[in-house]
Amino acid sequence: MRKKLFVLLAFLLPFQGFSMHIMEGYLPAGWSVFWTVVYLPFFVWGVKVIQKIVIKHPELKMLLALAAAFAFVLSALKLPSVTGSSSHPTGVGLGALLFGPIVMSVLGVLVLIFQVLLLAHGGITTLGANAFSMALAGPVVTFGIYKLCAKLKCNRSVSIFLAACLGDLTTYTVTALQLALAHPDTHTGVAGAFVKFASIFSLTQIPIAVVEGLITVLVMNILIKNVPDWEGIKLNLQAPKL
Amino acid sequence: MFISEQYILRKPIFGLYSMEKFILFMVLLNCALLSGNLYMHLFLISLISIGFLTHGIDLIKLLRLIALPSGFIVLGSISIAFSLHADPENSLFCFDSMGLCIGLETAGLHKALDLFFKAMAAVMALNYLILSCSLSELNDIGRKLKIPLILRELFVLTYRYISLLFTFTGQVHIAQRNRLGYARRKQSILSVGMLFSSVFIKSLLFSNRSLEALQSRGYHGEFYFRQQKEALRLKQVLSMLVFGILLLFLDNYSNLFDLISHI
Numbered sequence: 312m313r314k315k316l317f318v319l320l321a322f323l324l325p326f327q328g329f330s331m332h333i334m335e336g337y338l339p340a341g342w343s344v345f346w347t348v349v350y351l352p353f354f355v356w357g358v359k360v361i362q363k364i365v366i367k368h369p370e371l372k373m374l375l376a377l378a379a380a381f382a383f384v385l386s387a388l389k390l391p392s393v394t395g396s397s398s399h400p401t402g403v404g405l406g407a408l409l410f411g412p413i414v415m416s417v418l419g420v421l422v423l424i425f426q427v428l429l430l431a432h433g434g435i436t437t438l439g440a441n442a443f444s445m446a447l448a449g450p451v452v453t454f455g456i457y458k459l460c461a462k463l464k465c466n467r468s469v470s471i472f473l474a475a476c477l478g479d480l481t482t483y484t485v486t487a488l489q490l491a492l493a494h495p496d497t498h499t500g501v502a503g504a505f506v507k508f509a510s511i512f513s514l515t516q517i518p519i520a521v522v523e524g525l526i527t528v529l530v531m532n533i534l535i536k537n538v539p540d541w542e543g544i545k546l547n548l549q550a551p552k553l
Numbered sequence: 554m555f556i557s558e559q560y561i562l563r564k565p566i567f568g569l570y571s572m573e574k575f576i577l578f579m580v581l582l583n584c585a586l587l588s589g590n591l592y593m594h595l596f597l598i599s600l601i602s603i604g605f606l607t608h609g610i611d612l613i614k615l616l617r618l619i620a621l622p623s624g625f626i627v628l629g630s631i632s633i634a635f636s637l638h639a640d641p642e643n644s645l646f647c648f649d650s651m652g653l654c655i656g657l658e659t660a661g662l663h664k665a666l667d668l669f670f671k672a673m674a675a676v677m678a679l680n681y682l683i684l685s686c687s688l689s690e691l692n693d694i695g696r697k698l699k700i701p702l703i704l705r706e707l708f709v710l711t712y713r714y715i716s717l718l719f720t721f722t723g724q725v726h727i728a729q730r731n732r733l734g735y736a737r738r739k740q741s742i743l744s745v746g747m748l749f750s751s752v753f754i755k756s757l758l759f760s761n762r763s764l765e766a767l768q769s770r771g772y773h774g775e776f777y778f779r780q781q782k783e784a785l786r787l788k789q790v791l792s793m794l795v796f797g798i799l800l801l802f803l804d805n806y807s808n809l810f811d812l813i814s815h816i
Contacts, residue, residue: 335672340586358703362703369774372703376713377759377760379714381752384715421707425712430621434676435679494668496636497664503637530749
């Protein structure tokens with residue numbers, strides 16, 4: 312039994328953290344349409360917010376594009392993973408803390424599109440599902456936990472770690488749920504399929520979430536110390552006045 | 554680093570315009586997604602692979618290209634192939650763990666294989682779009698699909714900045730490695746943190762400088778793109794649509810693929 316588990320682990324661990332993205336063709340057409348329809352209102356809301364931001368402050372267009380480029384570069388960099396595998400951050404935690412969930416809902420889609428076009432990770436028909444998990448569920452949980460911790464007056468580093476780590480885990484849980492709904496197990500249905508997908512992805516995703524949480528703490532602390540107009544930048548992007 | 558830089562098509566496929574390429578991609582993708590036949594998926598994978606091989610991509614590069622999405626597809630397929638409550642009599646093999654009978658049943662294996670090849674066919678169709686369209690062509694497709702200007706502007710700007718940030722990230726990463734920044738695990742985490750923050754700070758500087766450069770050239774909040782005035786050619790569009798419909802017809806209403814499977 313132990314031998315079998317080791318063989319299974321040895322086979323699974325080399326896979327990269329990009330496995331979070333549902334690949335092209337992996338979801339049935341009905342589910343692809345469903346997740347796109349579910350995500351669309353948030354995307355439209357995000358676009359409207361961004362349009363209002365750039366009408367008032369045209370100079371922020373460059374900053375938004377750079378924010379998307381930064382999130383993409385972040386997701387393409389390798390993390391030192393605990394399991395020894397080559398893994399990549401999702402950028403969900405840092406993105407949500409830097410730019411807020413509304414802006415992230417649009418930037419996340421841009422990042423996902425570039426990951427499809429430049430790295431062949433993800434897909435066009437699965438964009439709605441991937442966007443829902445990575446550009447909406449993850450950032451909303453990250454931002455919510457960060458705000459909750461701030462209300463509870465938790466230590467800043469602990470708040471950032473919890474927000475980034477749990478946001479990442481939320482992304483992976485939602486992805487597992489999306490896959491389970493689309494491909495239920497023949498005997499145990501959606502619940503059994505969810506357990507299968509969640510446990511098989513957790514081998515790589517839990518260590519990644521922990522490392523990403525630690526790195527997000529480091530990055531945020533360096534940024535708060537070193538960027539002079541930090542609060543101003545954060546306010547411009549996170550709290551657009553409608 | 555980028556797929557379109559690593560795998561370059563040396564010759565254009567059928568000399569299609571941007572929107573025609575997108576229509577061909579949609580035809581191939583729909584054939585892959587709407588068909589439930591393994592042989593149809595194998596046919597599509599072979600067809601697109603032959604297209605790549607005859608247009609400048611060698612076999613090793615093609616195999617690398619196919620292997621790129623394998624991480625997710627293999628993991629997902631394993632999850633589908635295995636059952637947590639397998640019937641030991643109908644399983645190819647199974648083992649008991651924590652009160653669960655984890656096993657590989659024939660039905661699960663067939664489902665996983667079907668999904669694997671379906672996803673591979675869809676990914677190959679996507680690869681066709683990625684390798685045959687440049688960024689300006691994709692922007693042009695976006696314009697013709699009436700995607701809002703703000704999104705297209707952000708798309709083009711983001712692409713430009715990605716190249717700049719990648720160059721900078723690469724330089725910092727080499728500098729860190731040369732100073733043994735990745736020698737130990739704890740050191741690696743610190744180095745990655747420093748790398749991310751320096752890239753972010755650099756992003757802010759880039760943003761300020763490019764705004765100054767644009768304003769000094771008369772920027773007032775809107776970008777103008779060169780528009781490609783290529784009208785859709787009816788003959789090309791019709792032949793692509795007929796090809797797609799024919800494939801789906803053969804898949805649904807004839808037993809051609811079943812005959813192939815018997816052979």
